[in-house]
Structures are given as C-alpha cells and as structure tokens.
Amino acid sequence: MSESSSEKTIEIIGARVHNLQNVSVTIPLHQWTALAGVSGSGKSSLAFDTLHAESQRRYFETLSTSARNLLDQLERPDVDRIDNLPATIAIGLRNQPRFGNTTLSQTAELDELIIRLLIDSGELQCPQCRLGVRPQYLADVLQQISQFSEGIRFQVCIPVRVQAKKVDQLEAAIQEEKTFWENEGFHRFLDFSGTTSKSKKTASFLVIVDRLKSEKTENSRTAESVEQALNIGQGRCLILAEEVVAGIQYRIPISDERDREWQGYFFSSEPECPQCGTIYPELEPQLFRPTSPIGACAECSGRGIQVTNKSTHLCEGCEGSGLREVARLARFLPADSTSNSPLTYAEIQNFTLQELNENLNRIGSLSSSISQSLRTVLQKRIALLLELGLGSLQLNRLIRTLSQGEFQRVVLMSALNNDFVNTLYLFDEPTNGLHPADRLPVVKFLRQLVEHGNTVLTIEHHSDILAKADSVIELGPAAGKEGGTITYQGTVEPYLQQIKKEFQEKEDSNNSDFSNDQPDLLQLTDIHCHNLKGMDVQFPLKRLTAVTGVCGSGKSTLICETLYPALSLQIADRGEQKEAVTFENDPFRPAGKVASITGADSIDECVLMNETQLTKSSRSTPATYLKVFDDIRKLFAETVDAQARGYTPSRFSFNSSRGGRCSHCEGLGFIEMDMQFLANLTLPCPECHGSRFQPETLKVSYRNRNIHDVLSMTADEAFAFFRNHQSILRKLQLLRDVGLGYLTLGQSTATLSRGESQRLKLASYLNATSGLHQLFLFDEPASGLHPRDIETLLQSLKRLVEQGHTVIVIEHDSRIIQAADWVIDLGIDMETGESSAVYSGSPSGFRDCTESLTAQYLDHV
Template sequence: MSELSPEKAIEIIGARVHNLQNVSVTIPLHQWTALAGVSGSGKSSLAFDTLHAESQRRYFETLSTSARSLIDQMERPDVDRIDNLPATIAIGLRNQPRFGNTTLAQTAELDEIIIRLLIDSGELQCPQCRIGVRPQYLADALQKISLFPEGMRFQVCIPVNVKVKKADQLQAALQEEKTFWENEGFHRFLDFSGKTSKSKKTASFLVIVDRLKSEETKNSRTAESVEQALSSGQGRCLILAEEAISGSPYRIPIADERDREWHGYFFSSEPECPKCGTIYPELEPQLFRSTSPVGACSECSGRGIKVTNKLNALCEKCEGSSLSEVARLASFLPTESTTDSILTYAEIQQFTLQELNENLNRLDSLNSVTSQSLQTLLRKRIDLLLELGLGSLQLKRLTRTLSQGEFQRVVLMSALNNDFVNTLYLFDEPTNGLHPADRLPVVKFLRQLVVEGNTVLTIEHHSDILAKADSVIELGPAAGKEGGTITYQGTVEPYLQQLKKEFQEKVDSNNSDLSNDQPDLLQLTDIHCHNLKGIDVQFPLKRLTVVTGVCGSGKSSLVCDTLYPVLTQKIADRGDQKEAIPFENDPFSPAGTVSSIKGADTIDECVLMNETQLTKSSRSTPATYLKVFDDIRKLFAETVDAQARGYTPSRFSFNSSRGGRCSHCEGLGFIEMDMQFLANLTLPCPECHGTRFQPETLKVSYRNRNIHDVLSMTADEAFAFFRNHQSILRKLQLLRDVGLGYLTLGQSTATLSRGESQRLKLASYLNATSGLHQLFLFDEPASGLHPRDIETLLQSLKRLVEQGHTVIVIEHDARIIQSADWVIDLRIDSERGESSFVYSGSPSGLRDCTKSLTSRYLDHL
C-alpha cells in the first residue's frame, strides 16, 4: 500500500497498549478500513484502547475545570503520537441480556419516542367507562365552543358534588351547598341526575354561570364566563349544548327540569373521567414504567408474572405487560371525524415493526411541532430496522428471546441513527451472528457512513464483508505476546486470496459424509415453537450436526427452545440422571412442544453451552471457572515467604473477605463512578491500583511474579510460566485447545462474548471421562473468530464426537458447515411468518440445493 499523506490519514506512531509492539500505522480518512487477525492479536487494543481511549481523553480535556475535578484524570494511552484523530463513536460487541423483561421497543429506543408522543398528543382512558381522560383548560373549552353551529344555545356550568355519611343528611347538605353558591353570586341551578348515586348518600347539581348563543362566541363574554366557571369550580367546568358535536369523547346526555336533552362537555384541569368522576394520574413517563407505583400492574406488582402451583404464569390482568390498565389504555387524541381514539399503547405494543410502519399514517393528525418532530425520529428508526430485515419482530418481544443476529442489528441501528460527519466510527464485528444473506444491509449502512463523510474502522473476519472494505490491516501473527504487530496492510483482494489458499485444503480434508453410514437417530415430530409450526426433524447421534439458516428462521427455537427443554425433561422423567439440568419455567418464552421424541434412550445428559452460568458474577474468571486458580493459590502458599508469614491459600483469593484482597474495591480491582450525564466510568481502584490485593499479599512471589502478575498473564503465557506443574498445565491446555489461550486468567467472565463463553464451557468438558453419552448444544460458538481460530474450535468439537458424544451446533460459518457430518438448513416465509426445512442431509448435498441461501455462501471464509 502506498504511503498516505498525514493530511489524508489518521497516523498512529508507537502504540504499545497491551500487547501492541510499538505499532505505527496509518488509517485512511473517509474510507472503510477492516482490522483482521486472530483472537488476542491486538485488534481491540488498537481500535478501542488506543484510538477511542485517546479520543475520549481529548474530549475530557475540553471540559471545564470544575467538571474535570469530579472525575479522576484519564490516563493517556501508551502511544507516542496520534495525528489527525477525529471524534470517535465506538460500537462494541454487546452481550445480549439473558434475564429481565426489556422489550425490543425499549432496546431499539422506540418505546421512549412513543411515550413522548403520547404525553404530547395523547390522553388516558377510563378503564370502567372507556372515555378519554386528559387535563382540559380554558383554551380547550373555547376551541370546542368554536365548533358549535351558528345560533345554537349553550350553558356554561360548574358541576358540584355533595357527599354525606348518612342518607337523611343529603337534602340539608344540598341546600347548604346551594346557599353557598348563592352567596357567591350564582342563583341558577340544574339538578344533574346523571351524577346522582343510588345510595342516596351522594348527589350532584350544576351551577349555571351563563347562558349564551354560538354567535356570541366571538366576543369576550364567552371567554370570561368559561374562565369564571373554571376558577370558581376549582378547574372543573361543564358546557351544556343543545346539539351533539361529532368527534367529541366527552358527550354526556343531560336532561333539565323541562326534560329537554342537553349534551354535556366536561373540562377539568385534572385527568378526571367526566362520567364516573375518577381522577387518574398525570400522563407522564413514570406511568409507563413497571418499576413505578403509578405504572405497575396492581395484580403482579409490575413483574408480569404470577406464581401458580409453584410455576410462573403470565399475569392475566396485564397479560404479561407488567403495566397498569390505565397505562395500557393510554391513547392518541381522536380526530374531529371520529369518536374513537387512534391507537392505544397496548395495541401499539402488539404490532410488528412492519405493522407499526403501516399504521404510522394514523398519527398524521398529530400536528403539534413536538409530535411532528417525534414522528420524524420514529419513522427514521423504523426505516432503519426494516432495512436491516427486522420487520417481522413484535415491539413487545423480549430482548433476551431475540437471536444473536437480531440483537446485534438492533444495537447497530442505534449507532447508525444520527447525522454525524467527519467522525471515526469503530465497530467490533458489526455482522456478528448474521447469516451471509443478512449481512448485505449492514454493508450498505457502513458504506453510507463513508459516503456521508465519515471514517469507518471495523474489526471483521468474514471474507464477504472484508471484500467490501477499501483496505485491510491484519495484526498478528498470533495472540498475546506473539501478536501485536502489523502482518499485512493493503488492498483487500491479495489478503483474501492468501486466506483462501491457506484454508481451502483444511476445509477439504475436514469434509464428512454419512452416505455410507447409518447412525442411530434422535427424532422429534410435530414441533411447535414460535414460527416452527408442525415440523419434524431428526439428528444423527454421536455425530456433528450443524443447524443453519437466515436470521429469524427458527434455529434457536428448534435447538435451544425445543430440543433442550424437551430432551432434558425426558431424561429427568426417566430418573437415571442424578443432576438433570432443569430448564427455567419462563412464561414470556415458553418451551416448544413436540408430539413425540424417539431415540433419546441412549442419551444420559443434555448440555446447553451458553453463557448464563458464567455471567452471574463479575468475580468469575477463566482461572476460577476451570479451578486452575485453586492450584495456583496452593502453589503460592507453599513458597518460603508465604509460610514464614503464615499465609494459607485463602490469603491469595480475591473473593474471600478473610483473605488478602483489597478492602476498598473488595478484590475487584476497579470502582465504578456515576457520571450522571454520561455512561458510568470504570476506574482502577485508587487503593490497590487495579491489583486486587493488599500490599503485604503482593510481597509474596513465585519465580519473581506475585499473584497479580499471574492473574494478568494470558493462558498461553501462564502455560510457559508453570511449565513444571502438570495439574496447572492440564487445565491451561484446555483453554488453548478451544482457542482461548489469549484470555487473561483474571479477566471477568462477564466481559466474554457469547462465543467465548461457550468455548470456555466447552473446555471444562473436553477431558471429562464420565462414560456418559452427552448431547452438547452450541449457539454460534465461532462468533468473532478468525479462520485460524475456527480450525482450533472445529478440532475441539470433533474431539467430543470422538469421545462418543453428540454435538449439535447453530452456525453460519462455511468451514464448520462443510466439516459437519449432517446439515439442517432452515428458511422463513416472511408473509406467513412460518419456518420450514430447506435441506437436511450431508454437507456435500447442500451445494446442489438451489432453494438454499446458505449453499450460495459455502465458499466464503
């Protein structure tokens, strides 16, 4: 690649962050550059910990002295110089939430816009009377009167309610109340039979302030009379009209003393139902929060579920929404041509994104400046989500039930929904979890950012995406200390040719075919789950099966939501598994059902390889999860210094309060600062400076390294350091076998990606010798891996099969698909919203399946 002039490129000189080896590199401005390399080679260190960190530091330098005094000084990245660095926006690879009831609408930030629209141009509805309820003021009353036909008579009144404890006191109380109003200068009254209670302990009447004709509405008398009624009636006023005006939700028939029918239009400065008189809470954001007393469903206290017979069930009152009925019935204001509200909040939540887009024209009557601005913002977000292929998703869909690809596209939309220019966008695997056919819209958006005058830097491994970039930078050649150097910088085509030549032979050698083999089968019939409706499937046992297909085609529904809970329950009912893994009873995402399951008798255990068990505690690390840290702590406790001080292995634990951990951060090594106006800052602990331990504990060393130094090592580095300790080496080798040798031993498992979490759990099973026939389920374990890392993962999967286990993998990667024993390819009918099988068989036959979108991408690395 020809050298770029400093004016046209970001110039990094001497970057030494983490494992970067004094890297100097230029990144073209207003172009798309892809960063490639094996896991742990330094890609994130360069993009996020160098470029983005320096951009953040420069931003904080622009803050006032008083603002900067509230936070600790941000450290400058270890780099000699960075020239021509624009402002940065970093979009990291976010872990999908596995718990909680956050919806798609909330994650995509649509819900907040809809709520703001309701507050600006909406109203509440009385659940009992189904009448619109909202505060009404002088201007609202005058606007309604202006619609009266010419010459129509109307009366301006004050509604008065009287309540007594005993029925025999009612007449005296009424007379006393009327005397009060006569003393105030009002002498005309009208009994309000519509407000009289059958209990005879309450009664209502109207104080007539003025009688007018509609031709008089243009003079000041009307406004003065209405204002007087609102003032004397404590914000409440009733207009009686001879004729009903269409389009009003406040029409109440009232008969006077001559039995003439009048039509009442009620106005109150409080959200009061004009029919039953109930006063409701203000239309405000808290009304739509299930954590708020005014917004939470009274039946389930805002949880959305109720426990019945020790099982969770959807709350019948709120239908799982967790919101009060008042919140769910909040609606947009009606037009003058209809008495029905346009849309309720509950109806909108039932929409798919495509249906919401089709119904946006029903909000066209909202013509305030604020509502018009909010509608424009809402339409832009919906258009982006539709272009990313998410139109079939319901707004109320729980985020934790989305596929990984769907979730990543929602996150990506949030980043793309702005109009910045001259900005450096940093993306960490923007197409992670996407089928090749679903990546094209993402490519379009990335290219559009460049067209609009921005610079794009993506960490990427997929060859079809790399081919769309303007240039590529590869870091390597390996992970950890063996990485951190520039191994390639230039145009994309030569780089892809080099990769294809390197890996095509390996793919060919890994190809399998079951045409001459007859393994036992696991068969499920009549599957119903989400968009899977009545399909049958079979998996060969003690083989590697890959389930693939476009995003939303039902892969996770088949494997994680149906096969796992059904098979787990089958094993548990059989009673020969000591520790069957129970699936959680989740009414928001109920398990799929099958008519029958055959071939499960030989399976002893079903293991879902996901990250939920890893991310429950931020204290969990690769070293603690694989229990190698127990061996390391024992080794430190056996040193001369430790024995002289009387230290036991617990002294070197950062989880024990009785050990030698730092008391300020409780062994975490960091503290979080609430920035209020910005995202929380995570800063090194000011007491231990990120080491996790007390100074006395750090004085004990093994081969000149203290316990903090060891936790800072990668698994590869620790493998060389503990070369004489077989128990430690065996466990560290497990990490290396699944391609995780680049992970530091003390890294929180909460920071691992989904793919890394699955591979860490895989490592714990590789050397198991239980003699059981286990069925392992993986959900995209190759996520975020370079082709060289995928080869390592593939060997680990095959190792499980060689040990007599069954492996089923949800995956899009062409190398794993072609190396499988069996492939199941799914598709979805977007119009009917139903999934079906495109192909089921050996990988060699998939190429000839013309209906399969997957077959078109089998040559992609």
C-alpha cells in the same frame, strides 16, 4: 512521509498497549480499513484501547477544570504519538441480555418516542367505560362550544355532588349546599334526573353560571363564563346544549324543570372519566414504566410474570407487559373524522416494525409541530431497522429472545442513527452473528459513513466483508505475546488470496458426511414458538449437527427456547424427585410448545453452552472457572516465603475477605467512577494499581513471579511457566484446546464475548469422564473467530462427538457447516413470516438445495 500525505492518514507511532509490540502504522482518512488477525493478536488493543482511549482523553481535556479534576486518573495510552486523530465513536460487541423484560422497542429507543407522541396527542381511556380521559382546559371547552350551530342555546354549569352521612339527611344536605351557592351569588339550579345512588346518600345538581346563544364570532362573555365555572368548580364544568355535537364522545341527556331535553357535555382539568368519575394519573412517561409505582401492574408488581410453587407464567392482568390497564389502553386521538379507530399503546406494542411503519400516519397529531418532529425521528429509526432486515420483529419482543444477529443489528442501528462527519467510527465485528445474506445492508451503511466524510475502522474476519473494505491491516502472527505486530497492510485482494490458499486444504480434510451406520434420531413434532408454526424436526444422536438459516428464521427459537427447555423438563421428569428446572437460572425464558419428543431416552443431560453462568460476577475469571487457580494458590502457599509468613492458599484469593486482597477495591483491581453525564469510567485501583492484592501478599513469589504476575499471564504463557505441574497443565490445556490460549488467567469473564464464553464453558466439559450421554447446544460458537481459530474449535466439537456425545450448533460459518455430519437449514416464508426447514440432510447434498439461501453462500468464509 510528506506533510500533504500525512494529513490524509491517522499516524500511530510506537503503540505498546497490552501486547502491541511498538506498532507504528497509518490508517487512511475517509476510507474503510479492516483489521484482521487471530483472536488475541491485538486488534482491539489497537482500535479501542489505543485510538479510542486517546480520543476520549483528548476530549476530556477540553472540559472545564472542575470536570477534569475528576479525571486525573484517566491514563494516556502507551503510545509515542498519534497524529490527525479525529473524534471517535466506538461500537463494540455487546453481550446480549439473558435476563429481564427489556423489549426491542426500548432497546431501539422507539418506545420513548412513541410515549412522547402519546403524551403530545393522545389520551387515557377508562378501562370500565372505554371513554377517552384527558385534562381539558378553557381553550378546549371554548373549542367544543365553537362547534355548536349558530343560534343554539346553551348553559354553562358547575356540577355539584352532595353526600350525606345518612339517607334521611340527604335532602337537608342538598338544601344546605344550594344555600351556600346562593350566598355566592348563584340562584339557578338544575337537579340531575336519576343521579341519586342506590344508597340514597348521594345526589348531584347543577349550578347554572350563565345562559347563552352560540355565535359565529368569538364571544368574550362565553369565555368569561366558562372561565368562572372552571375556577369556582375546581376545574370541572358542564355545558348544556340543545343539540347533539359530533366529535364529543360522551353526553348526558338532562331534562330541565320544563321537561325540555338538553345534552350535557362534561369537562374537567383532571384526567377524569366523564361517565364514572374515576380520576386517573396524568399522561406522563412514568405511567408507561413497569418499574414505576404509577405504571406497574398491581397483580405482578410490574414483572410481567407470576411465579407459583410449580410454574412460571405470564401475568394475565397485564398480558406480560408489566403495565396497568389504563396505560395499555392509552390511545392516540384520530387525526380527523375519517381516520381509522384510535390506536392504543398496547396495540402499537404488538405491531411488527413493518406494521408500525405502515401506520405512522395514525400516530401523533398532524397539526402539532411537536408530533411532526417526533414522528420524523421515529420514522428515520424505523427505516434503518427495516433496511437492516428486522421488519418482521414485534416491538414487544423481548431482547433476550432475539437471535444474536438480530440483536447485533439493533445495537448497530443506534450508531448509524446520526449525521456526524469527519469522525472515526470503530466497529468490533459489525456483521457478527449475521447470515451472509444479511450482511449486505450493514456493508451498505458502512460505505455510506465513508461517503459522508467519515473514516471507518472495523475488526472483521469474514472474507465477503473484507472484500468490500478499501484496505486491510492484519495483526499477528499469533495471539498474546506472539502477536501484536503488523503482518500485512495493503489492498484486500492479495490478502484474501493468501487466506484462501492457506485454508483450502484444511477445509477439504474437514468435510464430513454420514458413516454407513445409521444413528438413532431425536425427534420433535408440532413445534409452536414465535414464527415456528407446527414444525417437525429430527436430529441424529452422537453426531455433529449444524442448524443454519438467515437471521430471524427461528434457529435460536428452535434450539434455545424450544428444544432445550422441553428436553430438560423431560429429563427432569425421569427422576424420582421432580425438581423445577430453572433453565440456567433464568425462569422467565419462554419455552416453545412441543407435541412430542421421541428418541431422547438415551440422553442423560442437556447442556446449553451459553454465557449465562459466566457473567454473574465480575470476579469470575478463566482461572477460577476452570478451578486451575485453586492449584496455583496451593502452589504459592507451599513456597518457603509463604510458609514463613504462615500464609494459607486463601491468602492468595482475591475473592476472600480473609485473604490478602486489596481492601480498597476488594480484589477487583479497579474501581468504577460515576461520571453522571457520561458512562461510568473503570479505572485502576489507586491503592493496588490493578494488582488486586496487598503489598505483603505480592512479596511471595514462585520462580520470581508473584500472584499478580501469574494472573496477568495468558493461558499459553502459564502453560510454559508451570511446565512441571501436571494438574495445572491439564486444565490450561483445555483453554488452548478451544482456542482460548490468548486469554489472561485473571480476565473477568464478564468481558468475554459470547463466542469466548461458550468456548470457555466447552473447555470445562472436554475432559469430563462422567460416562453420561450429553446433548450440547451451541449458539454460534465460531462468532468472531479467525479461520485459524475456527479450525481449533472444530477439533474440540469433534472431540465431544468422539466421546459419545451429541452436538448441535447454530452456525453461519461455512467451515463448520461443511464439517458437520448433518445440516438443518431454516427459511422464512416472506408472505406469512413463518419458518420451516428447507433442508435436512448431509452436507454433501446441501449445496444442491436451490431453496436455501445458506447453500448459495457456502463459499463465503
């Protein structure tokens, strides 16, 4: 390659990370290149573990010597050379949170901007009096005085409150207080009319500092008098004026000793209510944090929910926000006298993104340069979210209730919200979980990155997205050790023709329709949850049903938040012991309201096939989850070496403190380093070097492989290695049946994608012989799969149906949709934002549904 051409490409020579087989490849700069290939073929190893890891390492080398001393253990990727590598930004797939109360506004980093705007140009509001509460200083008082008409008389006063221990001591206490002020040089006082409390133990009076007339020009005497009043009155003063001044929200009518009417205007450098005198916390970020004692709701301690012995419900005190009332009522000051009523923080959180965009002129001061700067940033972020099709989502929508596609776009926005150039962007399936109609804005943004002088490398499987790339690189031909080589590199069109030809016959053979016998139906009526308003729906039992629709149409709402909890409760109510249903250990999952459920009598169990149970502990692995590791440990304990040392199966457990695990990392094989200024680094354990076990344990081998070697095997490799042990083979075959043969046995389940987690959970049910009728609910199980892997998944889903179970999948992939027995397609009314079923029937009639956007994209694979 010539020098001029090599400078236009990233050149990778001899990459051997993970299963990469000494890969050498060039990636064009300032273009969009797509990485394709089956799961486990080495795509992430090339993009993230080679290119991004090397870019990180080079960046760390630019740091100071003291900083680099912390990074001695940061290993160089196993590659001979990488030339012309730009700085990288890596956006990998993030598992969607299934716990907690994190909102869309917080995840999209809108909340922090709104709070900063509120601090700059807002005020608190007294919950009892509904009056604005904000500290006011000398400049604020003088600004209000400047609004008086010329020649108006006014008095600068200090309010004094007197409290006696007994009622008959009050007059004496007042006289004693006035004597004190007389000694300080103040001889004019004015009693409040009607300020004595019911207990007759407190009273108030005013110390008059100065009497003045308002002038057009600034009067130095006025400033000196007000400053004196604030200093002596500990930040509090009262201005008595002869006229009512517009724009001051609260005034106190006061009559003097000659019965002349004055208007009293109260000012305080504390956030003090001018009517009831309550002092509130400062307007600061901590006030809007449910986890802060300053901002947390007292009734629920900031959790947003209240848990009793029988139920879990939203906290009535904070309406689920976790914030105290004074924080929720904090409001923006109106831009001018003609503006609409001030917006409170709670009102803004109830806005959709579209409504927030329409009301941006009501947020922040028009004259403050700080507000203008913050609003510009806020407007840019909102515009990105709107372009990604998320305008109908409320700011306070919990992240765990979003669909996978919605969550993926929120994460994607953070990567697109910058103006970098000459940067290599690495995306792991940026359109993962998106309906074909929702992928176009993402394609537009990726193309814009290239147009701005950047290089884009995406891991992608969808043919409609691959068609938009400039070139494609495929790794394969299979997963694990059978992958890791370049099987195709070039333009996109020939590659797509090759894929289409390979899978056309398989798609035709998978196309399904109802058999002649009519199945029983599971029916739900009058569903209400999020944008589902009064929907009725029915699912055929002991069949495969695909629930489709554009992102945000209510698929996850219908299946995960309505059908699953409602049916689980109904099944639980049948038992003699009506125990609480925890919903996969997440009692805070909101459940939709259903008027009735019929046809569920034959269903014994409802199983939500998500990743919740898999990601509790980083110690969980495919081998431990499927319990195949128990068999492997027993096999090692039966070896001659183990018996000679007196080792039991627990010796080979990395989860047992009494076993032979490494004591430094406690069997994890890695340690986390707190970088403080960067994300935490995960580094191999310096004692066991990632093996998890003590050296003595590793001396025991079976067929020349120790326990660490076995955990490093993929399921496919282990299947061949344990060929004479049926109990082990049977469980490993489950992984292969769901297309997870490429997973290593010791890989943490916390690192699995959402689709991988669902398929691992599916594997545990495939060979079950309980005799129960189970309803399995999947949320996009084909997410992130190559067409070859989808074929394997599809056979597993059909296997469940053949065993007499009911399977319902939320899915965008056309292969699964056309192979289903029944299709329910949801659509959104753009005017009302409500969702409804636009189609419910067999796949054969789905193509002809003109109202369905999904039907128009059935040929997009």
